[in-house]
Amino acid sequence: MLLASLAAGALGLVAAPGLTRRGLAQLDHEGRYSAVAVRVAAVVGVCAGAVAVTAAHRTGSWYWLPGLLVWAVILVSAGLCDASVQRIPTPLVRTGATAVVALMCVAGFGARDWRGWASSVIASIAAASILALCWRFAGAGFGDVRIAAFGGLGLGHTTQRGLLLALSGFTILLTAQALWTLARTKDRTATVALGPALAIGFLIAAAA
Secondary structure, three states: HHHHHHHHHHHHHHHHHHHHHHHHHHOOOOOOOHHHHHHHHHHHHHHHHHHHHHHEEEEEOOHHHHHHHHHHHHHHHHHHHHHHHOOOOOEEEEEEHHHHHHHHHHHHHHHOHHHHHHHHHHHHHHHHHHHHHHHHOOOHHHHHHHHHHHHHHOOOOHHHHHHHHHHHHHHHHHHHHHHHHHOOOOOOOOOOOOOHHHHHHHHHHOOO
């Protein structure tokens, strides 16, 4: 597991900054990619790699690691883009979803664990449905629906404890974001990016 953690952390260290930059370029905001953003993306990428290894270890089969690693790194990259410009790069999420679904099909076949694969699909549909309601009635962006659908793909082997911790983490982080935004702008109607909180919540659910 130590070797897998080191390899996944190294891949996250390299991939997350590159994918974040690509996502911002897709949104025509590559100019927002500062040296500080590169460092933040690198640190977050290492954390994403660690989450992928932890989640794969729980499944009992390393077949799941490639898909979970791609999922975690793209998830945090999309979240960082949203934190920067309050938009989700659709091409990045769409391409990532295609890759993750393919890798998880391979994992389900290799590990003979189609229940885990089916649970991932169900989690994706459930998360997207919840955010779709928020989009329709609570002012969330449709990009948040996309990142929720993508985030659900990594929850095929999550636990009830993980879901509860994820919900708590999401609520705490979103509240902190809202308070910080209010203190900074003095505007109660200012929008808050849901992407970072969603990404962290999904990572907690997958690893806890």
